Each structure stands twice: as C-alpha cells, then as structure tokens.
Amino acid sequence: MNQQLLAKTFVELADNLVADFDLIDFLRLLTDRCVGVLGADAAGVLLADRDGELRVMAASDEQVRLLELFQLQNDEGPCLECFRSGSPVIVPDLSREAERWPRFVTTAHRSGFTAVQALPMRLRDEVVGALNLFRAAPGPFDPAGTLVAQALADVATISLLQQRSSHRSTILNEQLQTALNSRVLIEQVKGKLAERLGIDMERAFTTLRGYARAHNRRLSDVARAFVDGSEPLPGLGS
Amino acid sequence: MRPGGRSARIQVLVAEQAARRGGRAGVLDVCTAAVAALPVGGAGLSAMSRTAASHPLCSTDDISEQLEELQLTLGEGPCVDAFLDGSAVLTPDLLTGRLQDRWAVFADAALEAGARAVFALPLQVGAISPGVLDLYAEVPTVLDPEQLADALAFADLATLLLLDARIDGTGGPAPADRGFEDLDGHRAEIDQATGILTVQLGIGIDEAFVRLRAHAYMRGRRLADVAADVVAHRLRFSPHAEPDRAGDDT
Incomplete structure (x- = not known):
C-alpha cells in the first residue's frame, strides 16, 4: 500500500466533507478510492433500511450486474453476515464458500470476483450498514489494508451524520431514510439520462456528476432539476 | 417484503382498518391505523405539488382537518417544510419560542386548534413526492426511534396507496386484490x-x-x-x- 497515496486520500475525503457536500457524490468518491488505494476491483457502500434490508448507497461502478451482486446479499453473503454480526467478514477465496453461500458465490464468480471483504459501518452501538470490497484475484488480504478499509467504512458512517447536521433532524432513523431516498432519486435520474442519451447506467452517472462538477452544483440538486425538467441543462439532452 | 418486517406489520394494521371500514385500503386507513399505533391524537394527509395547488385529502378528526387547512392556506408549517426539504419535520412542542418564530402564524393557530406536537412526514420515492402525512398530539410528545420508524413506514405505505389510486379506472385489478408483494x-x-x-x-x-x-x-x-x-x-x-x-x- 502506497503510504503517500493513502495520506492523500484521507485528506481528500476530509476536504470533501464541507458544509454543503452531496452524500451520494461523496460516497462514490469513497468507493473509488477503495479501489485505488486498497487494490480492490469493486467497492460498494450498503445501508440498512428500517426493515433491515441492505440497500446500495454507492458503488465504484454503477452497472446493473455489480448492483445486483450487492443486492443479492440480502439473502446470503459476506455483507449480510458482517451487518448481522457487526464484525468484519474476510473471504480470501470465494470458491471454498460455495456451500455457505451458493447463490452469492455463483453470481460473484460470474462477475469475475473471487475474494471479498465486508467491513461494518458502526454508529455508537448500532450497525447501520457495511462497506463491501471485491477482488478479482484470490488470496489473503493484507491486514494493514483491512485496517484502512475499516477506517474508510468509518468515514462513510461519519459522512451520513455530517450530511444531516445542517438540517433539523438528528434522529438516526430519519437520517437514514433521507439518505436512502437520495439514492432512489439518483437511480431514477440514471434511468432517464441513460434512455435519453442512449448510454449505459455507469455513463449516465458519470455524465450527471460531470455536469454537476462543471457547474459547481450539488449532484442531487442537478438530479432533481433534471428529473423535474424544471430548467434547461445543456449537455444532458434537456 | 420481509415477512415479519416493519413494513409487513404496518401493512397489516392498515388492512385491518380498511376491513373495519368495509372498503379497499386507502390513505384514510393509513391515518386511522397510525393514530391507533402511535402516541398521537390525530392524523391528516395532504396532496402536495410544486406546480399545482395543494389540497387536503383526508383527516381523522377536526383538529387534524384544521391543521391541514391552516398550513395550506398559510403556506407555512411543518407539512410545508417537510415537503420542500424532503425530510421529516418533528415538532415535539409547538410552545417553544424558536418554532413560534419559524412559523409565526401557524404555531399560534395550531395551538389554538388544540395541537401541541406536530410531526410531518413527506411521502416520497426519490423525485416523486405526492404529499405529506401529518400527525399531531395534544400534549408535548417525543416519538422514540421505534415509533418514528413506524411513522415513516406508514408514510411509505400512504405513498403507494396514493399513487396506486391513479391506476383505478384503467381496468386493472383492485388494489385490495393485489397485495403488496412488490414492496419486497x-x-x-x-x-x-x-x-x-x-x-x-x-x-x-x-x-x-x-x-x-x-x-x-x-x-x-x-x-x-x-x-x-x-x-x-x-x-x-x-x-x-x-x-x-x-x-x-x-
């Protein structure tokens, strides 16, 4: 692990937790850095809704197959175990776990992943979600890397709280609900933009984010304006 | 939907109210079920829109009815803020000075009407936000985390019932016959x-x-x-x- 890159990453994440930051944008940055710093091939942040169902808040790639792999873990898989136990779940070789998680292992294999790590997102005495890391190559995870991954999971949790500090509610349930709804908005926008421009879901996301950055606006504000059709957004086909 | 999960339990409560009333489950049943399940005196629901006029849809009692009408007439109050912010506005006690500043007219009028605590929960699915569910109590009231989670689940069910009501008349099966399997x-x-x-x-x-x-x-x-x-x-x-x-x- 490159120490300099690591330090730079945490500085970058801290810099992005400014007063008016956008949660989805931030968590996507965090999953991207998981890939860059930890040598993961894919990463996702999952939050539990009030039914205890894990829902994807951000992923290093917005393609349907990867999101499916995260969602599938509501039935079985390392992320669900991590969420339930509140402890990290580290699986260096998924092919040995086919009996433990038959569906998950098959689907992960089809997507080209053979090793996986899930780190709990803890808030006081509650587990609110998990950070999920996938690797294409099997083999043990570097223990130092696991510590860093846990630190990144903690940053993700902090961002959830930070997001709402400027608003009224300080109640966790409500904070999570609002966070999950902001993700639903992004999915709706991805659909609309992908269809309009004839692009895939990942490009729809990065196009939207690129537009927001170029115009110095929050991702969710642009998303809302785009789906409502309430203002012209040149470049987004509207 | 997760069997035994919160959403499933809330759905049963609402279905029971509908059966008692002898009709198909609708937003009024969500209001009555919420009142039965939570430490509140009444509930009301308004259809809200950024582009068209907002209007009250139903309420369980006179005070709730007044609260809905007050907010829409005055254009201020927890329900209006919940709609615009897209997040719940929880007001355990309207008698605190800060709130009276924020909703100068509404706070006094609501107290006058007999409400002391007001909780406004936006109905929303991403960019879709067809209304707000309002709950009130006659005494200062704090919803604990479980009660708040239930209240949010009532609001989610109200969202689906409100939007699914638009399917009626298109020849599809009645909502009551469909169940809610798609909530899963x-x-x-x-x-x-x-x-x-x-x-x-x-x-x-x-x-x-x-x-x-x-x-x-x-x-x-x-x-x-x-x-x-x-x-x-x-x-x-x-x-x-x-x-x-x-x-x-x-």
Whole structure:
C-alpha cells in the first residue's frame, strides 16, 4: 500500500466533507478510492433500511450486474453476515464458500470476483450498514489494508451524520431514510439520462456528476432539476 | 417484503382498518391505523405539488382537518417544510419560542386548534413526492426511534396507496386484490425503469411510476421483473402501443 497515496486520500475525503457536500457524490468518491488505494476491483457502500434490508448507497461502478451482486446479499453473503454480526467478514477465496453461500458465490464468480471483504459501518452501538470490497484475484488480504478499509467504512458512517447536521433532524432513523431516498432519486435520474442519451447506467452517472462538477452544483440538486425538467441543462439532452 | 418486517406489520394494521371500514385500503386507513399505533391524537394527509395547488385529502378528526387547512392556506408549517426539504419535520412542542418564530402564524393557530406536537412526514420515492402525512398530539410528545420508524413506514405505505389510486379506472385489478408483494426489496432497477419510462412515454416521474406498476399488476407480473426487462431493453413502452397492450390480456 502506497503510504503517500493513502495520506492523500484521507485528506481528500476530509476536504470533501464541507458544509454543503452531496452524500451520494461523496460516497462514490469513497468507493473509488477503495479501489485505488486498497487494490480492490469493486467497492460498494450498503445501508440498512428500517426493515433491515441492505440497500446500495454507492458503488465504484454503477452497472446493473455489480448492483445486483450487492443486492443479492440480502439473502446470503459476506455483507449480510458482517451487518448481522457487526464484525468484519474476510473471504480470501470465494470458491471454498460455495456451500455457505451458493447463490452469492455463483453470481460473484460470474462477475469475475473471487475474494471479498465486508467491513461494518458502526454508529455508537448500532450497525447501520457495511462497506463491501471485491477482488478479482484470490488470496489473503493484507491486514494493514483491512485496517484502512475499516477506517474508510468509518468515514462513510461519519459522512451520513455530517450530511444531516445542517438540517433539523438528528434522529438516526430519519437520517437514514433521507439518505436512502437520495439514492432512489439518483437511480431514477440514471434511468432517464441513460434512455435519453442512449448510454449505459455507469455513463449516465458519470455524465450527471460531470455536469454537476462543471457547474459547481450539488449532484442531487442537478438530479432533481433534471428529473423535474424544471430548467434547461445543456449537455444532458434537456 | 420481509415477512415479519416493519413494513409487513404496518401493512397489516392498515388492512385491518380498511376491513373495519368495509372498503379497499386507502390513505384514510393509513391515518386511522397510525393514530391507533402511535402516541398521537390525530392524523391528516395532504396532496402536495410544486406546480399545482395543494389540497387536503383526508383527516381523522377536526383538529387534524384544521391543521391541514391552516398550513395550506398559510403556506407555512411543518407539512410545508417537510415537503420542500424532503425530510421529516418533528415538532415535539409547538410552545417553544424558536418554532413560534419559524412559523409565526401557524404555531399560534395550531395551538389554538388544540395541537401541541406536530410531526410531518413527506411521502416520497426519490423525485416523486405526492404529499405529506401529518400527525399531531395534544400534549408535548417525543416519538422514540421505534415509533418514528413506524411513522415513516406508514408514510411509505400512504405513498403507494396514493399513487396506486391513479391506476383505478384503467381496468386493472383492485388494489385490495393485489397485495403488496412488490414492496419486497428496493431494487435499483425499479427506480431506473421509472426514469426510463419518463423518456419512452414522454411523461412525468409520478406518472411513470404509476404506469410501471399498472403494467405489472395487469399482467400479474412482479414489479421487479418488469423493471428488469425495461432496464435490459427487453420491454419497451410506447405512448401509442401501450393502451392496446393493456387491453389485450386483462
């Protein structure tokens, strides 16, 4: 692990937790850095809704197959175990776990992943979600890397709280609900933009984010304006 | 939906109210069930819109009715803030000075009407936000985390019932006959498909949500499966062909 890159990453994440930051944008940055710093091939942040169902808040790639792999873990898989136990779940070789998680292992294999790590997102005495890391190559995870991954999971949790500090509610349930709804908005926008421009879901996301950055606006504000059709957004086909 | 989960439990409570009333489950049943389950005196629900007039839809009692009308007339109050912010506004005690500053007219009028605590919960699915559920109590009241989670679940069910009411009259099976099997799992594809339909049909996001669900109901298919077909381009909606398809196998 490159120490300099690591330090730079945490500085970058801290810099992005400014007063008016956008949660989805931030968590996507965090999953991207998981890939860059930890040598993961894919990463996702999952939050539990009030039914205890894990829902994807951000992923290093917005393609349907990867999101499916995260969602599938509501039935079985390392992320669900991590969420339930509140402890990290580290699986260096998924092919040995086919009996433990038959569906998950098959689907992960089809997507080209053979090793996986899930780190709990803890808030006081509650587990609110998990950070999920996938690797294409099997083999043990570097223990130092696991510590860093846990630190990144903690940053993700902090961002959830930070997001709402400027608003009224300080109640966790409500904070999570609002966070999950902001993700639903992004999915709706991805659909609309992908269809309009004839692009895939990942490009729809990065196009939207690129537009927001170029115009110095929050991702969710642009998303809302785009789906409502309430203002012209040149470049987004509207 | 998770058997034994919160949403399932809330749905049963609402269905019981509907059965008692002798009708199909609707937003009024959500209000009465919420009042029975939570430490509140009454509940009301208003249809809200950024572009059209907002209006009260139902309420369980006179005080709730007054609260709905007050907020919409004055254009201020927890319900208005909840709608604009897209997050719950919880007011355990209207008698605190800060709140009286924020809603100068509403706070006094609400106290006068007999409300002391007001909780406003936005109905929303991403960009879709058709209204707000308001709960009030006659005494200062704090909802504990469990009660708040229940209140949010009532609001979610109200959202679906309100939007599904628009399917009526299109020839689909009655909501009461459908159950809520599609509540299971918040699949990202359902939200993506909703966005895709806004383009394919040239309609707003609310309407796209209704059309996607109507399509699934009429064909007796799972919503998640229909959505996956839309996202994978196996199923395409068109503004002209859709009415024909809707008619041929129902």
